[in-house]
Amino acid sequence: MPPGPRPPNPRLTGLGSGLFCILGMLLLGFLDALLFHGALTVYGVLFVPVSVLTALWVRDAEVLTAPVVLPIAFAVGLVPVSAGGGGLLGRLMGLFTGLATQAGWLYGGTLAASVIVLVRRVRWVRRRRRT
Numbered sequence: 001m002p003p004g005p006r007p008p009n010p011r012l013t014g015l016g017s018g019l020f021c022i023l024g025m026l027l028l029g030f031l032d033a034l035l036f037h038g039a040l041t042v043y044g045v046l047f048v049p050v051s052v053l054t055a056l057w058v059r060d061a062e063v064l065t066a067p068v069v070l071p072i073a074f075a076v077g078l079v080p081v082s083a084g085g086g087g088l089l090g091r092l093m094g095l096f097t098g099l100a101t102q103a104g105w106l107y108g109g110t111l112a113a114s115v116i117v118l119v120r121r122v123r124w125v126r127r128r129r130r131t
Contacts (some may be wrong), residue, residue, distance in 0.1 A: 010057050014065035017058040021069050024050050025077025033080045040098055043081045044105025047074055051109035055116040060124040067114045074106050075099060 012020060025047065032043045050073070055066045075095070084094025099106070 011059045012057050013059060014062035017054050017062070017066055018069040018073075020057070021050060021054045021066075021073040022076050025073040026080070027077075029077035029080040038081045038083055040081060040102050041105075043078065044102045044109075047077075047105050048109045048112060051113040052116065055113035055120075058117075060120060063117050063120050063124070066117050067110055070110045070113055071106060074102075074109070078102070 028046045028050070029043060032039060032046070036042045051070050054070065054073075055063070058066045078095055078098045079091075082091065082094035082098040084090040084092070084097075
């Protein structure tokens, strides 16, 4: 039986994975603001697959960078979603409120990515010791 189509398996550098995650969350934040009027739960749910993809697509040698960039990307993408008015202070209050109320999604996505990263790192180290 011939193999079927395989999902993409890019290998991003640490910087590339950070840019992918940050730009992806920013784009999803704008889409959430446009389509769902800034529903924070939708944004949180979308964060989890981006976290997992970031952890899977980063190169083995730089895999430990993935969990570091995830909270930064979450905060950057939250800017267009956060409800706030009245200038800069209102926007900051909306951002801090979003970070406080959606911390579960932030922790969940970061934890999922961290588990993937640790498993990949252990496998990479064992492979290098054998050679």
